[in-house]
Amino acid sequence: MTPQEAILIAKYVAAACPQQRFNEHTPDVWGDILAPYDVIEARAAITVVAARQPFISPAEIITEIKARRADRIEAASLVYDGDPGETGLESARSIRALTKAAGDGILPPRTPAAVLGAATRLALPPGESGPYTGRAAAVRAAVGQAIPKATTGVTNPRVISCRICQALPGTSCTTRGRRRQDVHPARLDDARRLAAGLPPTDPAEDLAAEQRIRDAAAALAASAEQPAPTYEDVT
Structure with a gap:
């Protein structure tokens, strides 16, 4: 989140919670706390939190963002077969990238049966002629690696x-x-x-x-x- 986006978030919270007090330093402080997070995710989290309480803190926004990301990761039913040619570090990086892609909503929700069956045709990275199906394509599409x-x-x-x-x-x-x-x-x-x-x-x-x-x-x-x-x- 950029400083300009932090200002927009502060204004959004002020509009959602008119009784909450703000001053000229609030966007700076909130921007420092919410810097690692996407402004769109933050705004979606604010609408959820504001629907159940009259005041909102940055910590509550972060908690809601993490909860929504966790739900998307669980719904993606992630499976990574690995690569015999990978080192342990490369494999860990691939898994982290795949998990991040699921949390970002890039990978669609899938049932465990769909994952095990590997029957869903998935998007390939740019430049891939394909078509390929199954988990290998899912991993490389999410991580940004080509076949x-x-x-x-x-x-x-x-x-x-x-x-x-x-x-x-x-x-x-x-x-x-x-x-x-x-x-x-x-x-x-x-x-x-x-x-x-x-x-x-x-x-x-x-x-x-x-x-x-x-x-x-x-x-x-x-x-x-x-x-x-x-x-x-x-x-």
């Missing part, structure tokens, strides 16, 4: 989807519904090929290679079961 993009010569498996578990770009791989600490080897291989400027691997070629390996292993096992040749066999 990771491929950079030539840099291997980042999270810039692409996973053909094993169908994880979307920017999200973690999963195994039997549980988030993995690493990514599937096939996703890492695809990312390496992308970074090297090579076309993605053909799934049919992967299956054929796996079949050749199985056939070779079966042939080796069969030859190991054959009895060793005797002298009579040789002669």
